[in-house]
Amino acid sequence: MMDNIVNKNALKRAKATNSFMTIFFYIIAGIFLFLLLTIFIYILYAGFHNFSLPLLAFNHSGIGNQLFNTIYLVVLALLFSTPVGMLAGIYMAEYAKPGKLLTILRMCIETLSSLPSIVVGLFGYLVFIVMTGMQWNLLAGALAVSILNLPLIASTTEDALRTLPIGYKQGSYGLGATKWQTIWHILLPAAIPQIMTGVILAAGRTLGEAAALMFTAGMSTDISWKSTDITSPTNPWNPIRSGETLALYIWGARTEALNMNAEQMANLSAAILLLLILVFNLSARLISKYLVNYSQGK
Amino acid sequence: MTVTKQTAHNIRQDKIWKYVIYMGGVMMIVLTLSVALFLLYRGLGTFTTYNHSIFEFLFSTYWAPNDTTVGGGKVGAAVFIFGSIVTCFFALGISLPFSLAVAIFITEVSPKWGKRIFQPAIEVFVGIPSVVYGWLGLTILVPGIKELFQMPTGFSVLAAALVLGLMIFPTMTSIISDALRSVPASYRKASYALGATRWQTISQVVLGAAKSGILTGIILGLARAFGEALAVAMVIGKVKAFPTSLLSPTTNITSLIASDMGGAMDGGEYNIALWSLALLLFFITLFFIFLIHYVSKRGAVQHDG
Numbered sequence: 001m002m003d004n005i006v007n008k009n010a011l012k013r014a015k016a017t018n019s020f021m022t023i024f025f026y027i028i029a030g031i032f033l034f035l036l037l038t039i040f041i042y043i044l045y046a047g048f049h050n051f052s053l054p055l056l057a058f059n060h061s062g063i064g065n066q067l068f069n070t071i072y073l074v075v076l077a078l079l080f081s082t083p084v085g086m087l088a089g090i091y092m093a094e095y096a097k098p099g100k101l102l103t104i105l106r107m108c109i110e111t112l113s114s115l116p117s118i119v120v121g122l123f124g125y126l127v128f129i130v131m132t133g134m135q136w137n138l139l140a141g142a143l144a145v146s147i148l149n150l151p152l153i154a155s156t157t158e159d160a161l162r163t164l165p166i167g168y169k170q171g172s173y174g175l176g177a178t179k180w181q182t183i184w185h186i187l188l189p190a191a192i193p194q195i196m197t198g199v200i201l202a203a204g205r206t207l208g209e210a211a212a213l214m215f216t217a218g219m220s221t222d223i224s225w226k227s228t229d230i231t232s233p234t235n236p237w238n239p240i241r242s243g244e245t246l247a248l249y250i251w252g253a254r255t256e257a258l259n260m261n262a263e264q265m266a267n268l269s270a271a272i273l274l275l276l277i278l279v280f281n282l283s284a285r286l287i288s289k290y291l292v293n294y295s296q297g298k
Numbered sequence: 299m300t301v302t303k304q305t306a307h308n309i310r311q312d313k314i315w316k317y318v319i320y321m322g323g324v325m326m327i328v329l330t331l332s333v334a335l336f337l338l339y340r341g342l343g344t345f346t347t348y349n350h351s352i353f354e355f356l357f358s359t360y361w362a363p364n365d366t367t368v369g370g371g372k373v374g375a376a377v378f379i380f381g382s383i384v385t386c387f388f389a390l391g392i393s394l395p396f397s398l399a400v401a402i403f404i405t406e407v408s409p410k411w412g413k414r415i416f417q418p419a420i421e422v423f424v425g426i427p428s429v430v431y432g433w434l435g436l437t438i439l440v441p442g443i444k445e446l447f448q449m450p451t452g453f454s455v456l457a458a459a460l461v462l463g464l465m466i467f468p469t470m471t472s473i474i475s476d477a478l479r480s481v482p483a484s485y486r487k488a489s490y491a492l493g494a495t496r497w498q499t500i501s502q503v504v505l506g507a508a509k510s511g512i513l514t515g516i517i518l519g520l521a522r523a524f525g526e527a528l529a530v531a532m533v534i535g536k537v538k539a540f541p542t543s544l545l546s547p548t549t550n551i552t553s554l555i556a557s558d559m560g561g562a563m564d565g566g567e568y569n570i571a572l573w574s575l576a577l578l579l580f581f582i583t584l585f586f587i588f589l590i591h592y593v594s595k596r597g598a599v600q601h602d603g
Contacts, residue, residue, distance in 0.1 A: 018495035022407060029403040029416070032396065036419050043430065046437075087322020095319055105323055108330035114518075114583050115333070116525025118552050119576050122559065123333050126340065130564055147329065154326065178312040208427020211527040211552075215559060250429045251528050254436055263437075270430045277425045285418070 040274070047271020055261070055268055058225060063265050065223050067272065068236060069138065069243040073217065074206045076142035076239060081150045082199055088150070089157025089195075094183060113151035117211040120147050125215035138243040141217025145209050149202035156198025160191035193291045197284045204280035208273050210247035218242030219252055246273050334580070341577025343570040344373055355574060361538055363568040373571045377540055379578070381550035384541070385455060385530060386523040389462035394516065397467055401474035406500050412475070423468035432529030435461035440533055443545070453535030453547040461529050466519040473518055477511020478504060510597025514590050521586040525579060527552035551575050 058064035088105070096102040124144030129136060164187060172182040221244040224234040233241045244252070246269040253266035344350050348369040358374025404412025435457055444452030481504050489499040505512070535547020536557055555572050562569040 014495050014498060018497040021497040021500075025399060025403045025407045028396065028399040029408075029411075032400050033415065033419065036423060039434065040422075042438075043434070084322055084325055087319050088326045091319045091323035095316065096323065101323075105327055108327050110587055111584065112326070112330050112333075114521055114525075114587060116527070116552065116579050116583065118525070118527040118555055119337070119579055119583075120333070122555070122573070122576050123336055125559075126336055127332075147333070150326065150329070178308050180312040180315040181308065183315075204425050208425075208429065210427065210429045211556065214528075214556065247427050247429045250433050251532075254433070254532050266433060267437075270433055273427055273430060277427075278422060281418075281422055281425055 043267075043274050044271050046267040047274075048268070050264070051268065055265060058223070061261075063246065063249060063269055063272075065221050065236075066244055066246045066249045066269065068223075069217075069221055070207060070245040070247070070276075072236075072239075073138055073142050073145065073213075073243060073245055074203050076138065077146040077149065077206050078199065078203060080143060081146035081153055081202065084146075085150045085153025085202075086157045086195065088154040090161065090183060090188075092154070092158045093161035094179070094187075109151045109154055112147065113155075115148070117148060117209060120144055121212040121215050123147070124212060128216060134240065136216065136218025136242040137240045138217055139239040141213045141243065141245075142239070144212045144216045145206050148209065148212060149206055152202045152205070153195075153198050156201075157191070157195050160194035160198075161187055163194075164190055193287050193294070197287050197291075200280055200284040200287070204277050204284075207276055207280070208247045210245070210251050213245060213248055214251065217245065217248065219244055219248055337573070337577045337580050340570060340573035341580075342574075344567075344574040348373075348567050348570065355571075359540070363566075363571040365563050365566050365568045367563075367566050369567045371567050373567075373574070375551070375571075375575060375578075377538055378549060378551045378554050378575065380540060381455075381534070381548045382524060382552070384548075385458040385462055385534070385550055386520055388455065388459035388544075389466060389523050390516065390520055392459060392463035393467045393470060393519065397470040397474055397515070397519075398512070400471050401478055402500060404471075405475050405478040406496070406504065417472075420468045420472050424472060428465060428526055428529040429532075431461055431465045432532035435529065435533040447545055449545055451535065451547065453533060453537075454545045455534070455541045455548055456544045457533040458530050458550075459544075461533050462523045462526060465526065465529060466523050469522055470515045470519040473515035474508075474512050477508040477515060480511065481507045510593050513593045513597075517586055517590050517593070521583060524582055524586075525552065527556045531556045551579060 054062055056062050056064050056067070058068070088109075092102065092105065096105070121144060124140055124147070128134070128140035128143055132140075134140065168186050168190060169182055172186045177185070220242050222234055222242070223236045224232075225236060227235040229235055230238050232238060235241070249269050250266045250273075253262045253269075344355060345352060350373045355373050355375055356379065357376050358372065359376045360372040360374040361377065362372045364371040400416065404416045439457045439460055440452035442452065443449065443454060443457055485503050485507055486499055489503045494502070530550060531553035534549055534553055536549045536553055537547040538549055538554075541548040555575055558568070559572050562572060
């Protein structure tokens with residue numbers, strides 16, 4: 001009899017605690033959704049509320065050149081990191097035998113992926129600037145940044161190849177194809193959408209990188225759009241010129257407020273970066289959604 | 299005849315690509331090793347070329363390296379090391395309870411909302427560049443703290459901890475929610491079948507089973523906070539002294555490297571001392587990696603019984 005009452009009370013208490021905690025979690029989650037939305041809208045509002053086209057101009061009073069540099073740098077970095085990362089990924093998925101070398105390679109990839117970007121920046125500064133005797137330049141920046149996104153591309157490639165059905169490979173070998181023919185004609189085409197997702201995410205990370213670039217790509221940009229000589233230090237397409245990106249501009253704007261509307265330009269840079277990242281995330285999402293539908297035969 | 303020619307060509311091609319692919323793998327190893335070797339080669343200079351003791355570097359607060367190759371300055375980096383530790387742990391303290399609560403919400407309480415709204419929102423916030431977080435801190439948080447506490451400037455440990463906390467919140471939330479999601483559904487069903495409420499199931503079954511994954515999330519969050527340079531440098535005040543309170547400015551390892559490396563003479567004592575700090579960051583990174591392996595190995599052992 002007594003036992004029954006105690007149990008009833010305990011049950012009541014457990015139920016009350018449960019309802020309380022449920023409400024508590026809804027409140028916390030609500031607060032955070034609100035906070036994230038506020039930050040998101042604030043960045044866009046601060047960037048665009050008194051937007052005028054001259055702010056995007058391709059000269060010193062606009063951030064057009066920085067926007068160009070940012071995209072150019074991402075492309076240069078991917079030109080290096082995509083092939084090397086994919087080769088390393090293919091090696092791990094198809095060629096490597098379990099053993100010492102594979103363990104070391106995995107440790108290396110893990111180390112690279114968690115290196116602080118300022119450390120990568122210092123390494124890039126020493127190797128690509130000091131040791132080559134060059135001035136700060138976009139190519140050095142691109143190489144430094146590609147160190148940061150190599151691990152991501154390598155591990156996505158490996159995952160993409162490993163999740164393919166074993167039948168693909170067996171079918172190809174059964175027809176007498178060599179290993180390379182199997183990889184090139186069968187496995188890679190099937191794995192490309194997933195690898196693309198990784199490359200896009202890597203590009204998204206590169207967009208906003210600044211610490212690895214401040215001592216490699218340089219904190220200034222001087223472009224003459226009329227230049228036709230690609231070896232000229234003011235030609236926009238010359239990779240051996242200093243190239244400030246949007247993220248570096250924001251970093252510079254905190255102290256070096258040389259320009260009257262430096263703060264406004266930094267706000268705009270932040271808003272543009274946010275939009276670019278949104279676009280990259282959405283396209284990665286769309287590709288992986290397509291991938292799921294495709295694999296289910298829809 | 300043509301068939302065998304074709305076959306010979308295929309075999310040759312197969313071999314060539316095999317070597318190319320091996321090169322890709324080898325290149326990753328060479329790259330990592332060269333980063334490590336250059337850091338060691340430069341960073342150890344403080345202790346070999348300029349004859350400072352490791353004890354002085356880690357525990358002395360007297361920081362006055364010479365900007366020449368003559369040396370003879372002081373390289374006590376305790377202030378910066380303390381600055382890094384204190385900002386990171388405050389950031390973790392601010393961020394962790396909320397990360398846990400939001401992760402529980404999106405996996406256990408309302409998976410539908412979690413998947414539709416929170417997951418994509420958190421992904422976007424993971425991708426926001428750290429300078430943008432720093433810029434928000436500089437333009438909103440720093441003036442806000444100045445106003446609120448009537449301080450001469452708003453640059454402070456508090457501002458740095460809040461910026462870092464905001465920055466690691468999405469990272470930790472997504473890793474912790476992955477960990478909670480990977481707890482088998484049968485655990486929850488068994489708990490409900492015993493008459494447990496949802497909160498009892500979460501607090502006594504799910505959190506316990508996901509312990510090692512949650513720890514991994516915490517370590518990765520800490521690692522990100524430790525390595526972050528510019529966002530912190532924008533709000534910490536860069537004053538080379540211990541903070542006297544949460545509201546006083548100080549500096550940390552990464553801010554110091556970011557602000558002073560550009561001006562230091564290459565190969566000089568100052569330059570090399572900054573490299574030693576970078577080497578220290580590298581060792582801390584390795585330590586975090588080791589910790590993650592240790593934690594997940596222990597987690598695996600527990601799961602197997």
